[in-house]
Amino acid sequence: MLLISASVLVRGQQLTSSAHRGIAQVPIGEEVYTYLRHLSVKGLINGFSEAELPITEYDVVQFLKQPDVLKLSTAERDLRTKFLRTYEREPYEAVTMFPADSALPLFFSGIPTDEDKYLYRWRDDSTISDFQVHGIASLDFRDKNKPSSGHAELAQIGGRFTGTLSGHVGFFLQATNGTSFGDTTIVLEDPVISRNKTYNLFGGRQYYDFTTAELTYNNDWFTAKLAREAIAYGGSFEGDNVIVSPTVQTPDFLSLGAHVGVVRYHAVFASLLGDPRYSLHPDSTPNPAWWIGSFVDSKYLTLHDLTFSIGRNLEWGFTDMVIFSRRFDLAYLNPFSFLKSVNNSLLDRDKSHLATHARWRIADGIELRGEGLVDDVIFSKIGTGYWSNKWAWQIGGMWSGAFGIPDLDLTFEHTRVEPYTYTSANPQNSSSTGGEIIGTAIGPNSMSFWGMVRWAPSSKLTLEATGFLVEHGENIYDSTGKLIYNAGGDFELSVTNDADGNRRYTILNGRRVNMLTLQGTVRYELWRGLSLSVSALNRSVDYPAGTPPNPIEKPYGQVSIGAKALF
Numbered sequence: 001m002l003l004i005s006a007s008v009l010v011r012g013q014q015l016t017s018s019a020h021r022g023i024a025q026v027p028i029g030e031e032v033y034t035y036l037r038h039l040s041v042k043g044l045i046n047g048f049s050e051a052e053l054p055i056t057e058y059d060v061v062q063f064l065k066q067p068d069v070l071k072l073s074t075a076e077r078d079l080r081t082k083f084l085r086t087y088e089r090e091p092y093e094a095v096t097m098f099p100a101d102s103a104l105p106l107f108f109s110g111i112p113t114d115e116d117k118y119l120y121r122w123r124d125d126s127t128i129s130d131f132q133v134h135g136i137a138s139l140d141f142r143d144k145n146k147p148s149s150g151h152a153e154l155a156q157i158g159g160r161f162t163g164t165l166s167g168h169v170g171f172f173l174q175a176t177n178g179t180s181f182g183d184t185t186i187v188l189e190d191p192v193i194s195r196n197k198t199y200n201l202f203g204g205r206q207y208y209d210f211t212t213a214e215l216t217y218n219n220d221w222f223t224a225k226l227a228r229e230a231i232a233y234g235g236s237f238e239g240d241n242v243i244v245s246p247t248v249q250t251p252d253f254l255s256l257g258a259h260v261g262v263v264r265y266h267a268v269f270a271s272l273l274g275d276p277r278y279s280l281h282p283d284s285t286p287n288p289a290w291w292i293g294s295f296v297d298s299k300y301l302t303l304h305d306l307t308f309s310i311g312r313n314l315e316w317g318f319t320d321m322v323i324f325s326r327r328f329d330l331a332y333l334n335p336f337s338f339l340k341s342v343n344n345s346l347l348d349r350d351k352s353h354l355a356t357h358a359r360w361r362i363a364d365g366i367e368l369r370g371e372g373l374v375d376d377v378i379f380s381k382i383g384t385g386y387w388s389n390k391w392a393w394q395i396g397g398m399w400s401g402a403f404g405i406p407d408l409d410l411t412f413e414h415t416r417v418e419p420y421t422y423t424s425a426n427p428q429n430s431s432s433t434g435g436e437i438i439g440t441a442i443g444p445n446s447m448s449f450w451g452m453v454r455w456a457p458s459s460k461l462t463l464e465a466t467g468f469l470v471e472h473g474e475n476i477y478d479s480t481g482k483l484i485y486n487a488g489g490d491f492e493l494s495v496t497n498d499a500d501g502n503r504r505y506t507i508l509n510g511r512r513v514n515m516l517t518l519q520g521t522v523r524y525e526l527w528r529g530l531s532l533s534v535s536a537l538n539r540s541v542d543y544p545a546g547t548p549p550n551p552i553e554k555p556y557g558q559v560s561i562g563a564k565a566l567f
Contacts, residue, residue: 019128019167022057022087023218027174028230028239028246032083034454035076036063037237038409041400043364044071046312051235051357052266052305053246056170056216061088073406078459082528086116089123089130096120097135097567106567117529117567119159128167134160136176138564144186146538146557152182154193158210160566170216172229177209189556195249195436197273212250223257231268233305233319234357234371234394237411238450240440242373242392243319243355244303248436249273251301256335262309264317267335272299273434274325275492278427297428299325301438302332302339313361323438324350325428351429365402370395373439375421375431385504387488387495392417392439396450409454419445419473419488419505420495427492437491445473445489445507460525468517472553473510479549485510513553514542529566535559 026032033050040048044067064084069077084090095110096103098120104110106117123130140154158176165171180187184206188194192210199208214227230250234241253270274297300323307317320339322332331342343352357371375390382389396413421444422431431438442448452466475493476485486493486500487510495501521535539556 017058017220020058021089021128021130021164021167022059022061023164023168023170023216024162024172025054025056025170025214025216025227025229026060026087027212028054028232032060032087035079035083035456036060037398038400038407038456039063039067039076041361041365041367041398041409043361044068044076047309049235049264049307049309049315049359051233051307051315051317051359052264053232054229056218057087064088075407075456075458079456082114082459089116089121089132092123094118094121111530112527114528119567127165129163129165131163132161134162135567136160136174136565137567138178138562140560140562142186142558142560144183144556144558146555150183150186152180152184152186154178154180154187154190168217168219170214170218172212172214172216172227174213175209175211177207179207181206186558189558191247195247195434197249197434210250221258221260223255223259225253225255225257227255228252231270233303234355235359235369236371236394236440237369237396237398237413237452240415240442240450242371242394242415242417242440243353243357244321244438245440247441248432248438249434251433253301264305264307266303266305268301268303268305269333270301270303272301272323272432272438274299274428275432275435278492280326297326298328299323299428299433300328300332301433304335304337304339307357315359317357319355319357320353321355322350322352323424323429323431325426349426351424351426351431353431365400366397367400368395368397373421375423385506387420387501387503387505390418390421390423390444392421392444394440405455407456409452411452411454413448413450415440415442415446415448415450416507417442417444417446418507419509421488422491423488423494425494427494430492430494432491435492442470442472443489443491445487445510447471447507462521462523464519464521464523466517466519468519470515470517471508472513472515473508474513474552476511487511511548512544513551514544515553516540516542531564533560533562533564535562 036048039045045063048063064080092102094103095106095115095117097106100121119133119135121132136158138156142152144150156176156178160174162172193199193208196208212229214229216225228250230246232241232246234243251270253268255268258265276296279295279297303321305319309315322339322343340352343350353373353375355373359369361367372393377389394415399410402408402410422437424430449469454464456462473487473489475487475489478484488505489510517539519537523531523533525531537558541553541555
């Protein structure tokens with residue numbers, strides 16, 4: 001990997017882009033990613049990859065300019081026009097709250113329009129610089145009908161600042177603050193808010209806040225970034241990678257990247273959040289029971305990813321990563337080393353992974369993706385059920401333009417995670433941050449099947465239906481909470497004794513539980529910057545051997561209505 005990375009830097013003299021706007025990232029989860037995926041699978045654009053996210057506004061614009069407009073459906077053309085206006089900011093006309101060049105006033109005639117909306121914006125063509133300020137607001141009403149009835153209201157407000165300086169420096173800052181009213185169990189079902197430590201520590205106050213920020217320097221083939229933002233490695237259609245998922249608590253990190261032609265290389269050094277349960281407490285300092293985060297060990301992730309595009313239809317990448325805690329180690333800062341060997345040379349004190357990911361567009365409209373992660377393996381014991389042979393893999397496919405309907409997408413994905421994967425003998429070194437798995441959320445000793453039907457008949461309307469089946473083998477505990485059988489189903493609990501180590505394991509051992517989640521969502525953009533949504537979710541839970549006295553998983557049903565504004 002060192003030699004290949006060095007060759008990338010040498011070849012960097014050949015490339016790529018001059019100073020430009022749009023150096024800041026487009027946050028993971030923005031609507032444009034789904035649109036680019038749709039175009040890519042259909043064969044209308046080339047080079048788009050979700051193996052490493054996020055990508056920049058500039059990259060988004062370059063992809064949007066690729067397709068032959070005559071080959072696009074009406075909805076696809078309208079979406080392309082909308083996203084070019086947002087990320088290229090051309091044409092420059094817009095609506096702003098405060099006076100700005102080529103802008104109409106926001107209040108009140110500017111609201112019911114399809115122009116992009118800002119609080120303020122500025123651009124200087126002579127220095128290739130710009131600055132945009134957005135307001136953010138959302139309001140949700142959620143009604144629970146299972147296992148009991150209840151309701152909650154969630155409100156959030158904040159701002160976003162983004163721009164470019166002199167064509168080489170990009171910046172992004174988004175900060176929001178929210179509050180909830182009503183049933184807190186409904187709020188904790190939200191996959192984003194449930195990860196918020198403020199809400200979890202001070203749930204009685206029922207508020208939550210989020211901040212993402214980025215400062216980036218780009219010069220042709222080279223990019224350096226200091227950021228707090230979601231990152232993803234793997235390329236899952238669902239967005240739940242077995243390597244690194246964007247669904248965990250947002251990390252702070254430093255990254256270096258090179259992109260030369262068909263080769264991309266990333267080195268990331270990230271700060272994670274340890275688990276207070278396993279942190280080392282100073283003997284001389286009491287641990288207040290009311291402040292569970294008083295002592296949290298330092299914890300870090302270092303990752304290298306090398307990805308190649310092979311022709312226009314095939315992409316293949318390799319990832320090595322290490323998680324370590326309770327110290328800072330200079331050895332892991334080197335962006336051109338092989339991390340697995342570095343860990344071995346440091347007496348194998350840390351958690352290392354090797355992984356690969358691939359994407360193959362078999363034909364225009366059909367694409368397969370896969371990723372695999374090796375946690376630990378002893379080749380002589382493969383097939384014996386040995387607990388330390390730990391790995392995870394995922395495979396999925398997408399049919400874009402299904403059944404001849406140009407705006408209809410069908411997607412399927414299967415994930416399998418062997419027992420004890422993501423665990424570590426030192427629980428603080430488990431593949432987690434703040435008590436959440438860095439990889440796939442289904443956890444070890446699990447399999448899942450996920451499918452989605454998505455139809456976007458216009459640039460304003462989107463309809464989605466998803467089904468998600470998770471099969472999991474839980475560890476078994478008695479009524480007092482004492483562990484009876486360790487099935488390898490808890491990412492924070494490795495083998496702790498010889499009896500467990502000598503057992504033969506097969507996937508889904510332990511207390512079997514099956515969870516089926518069905519969800520339907522309708523989204524409609526009333527005006528640019530103001531979108532409405534209606535969603536219904538039902539989760540059923542089945543313990544085939546009988547529901548335990550204190551089940552970990554519980555059925556749930558919810559209907560929600562929401563509105564979001566970016567202005």
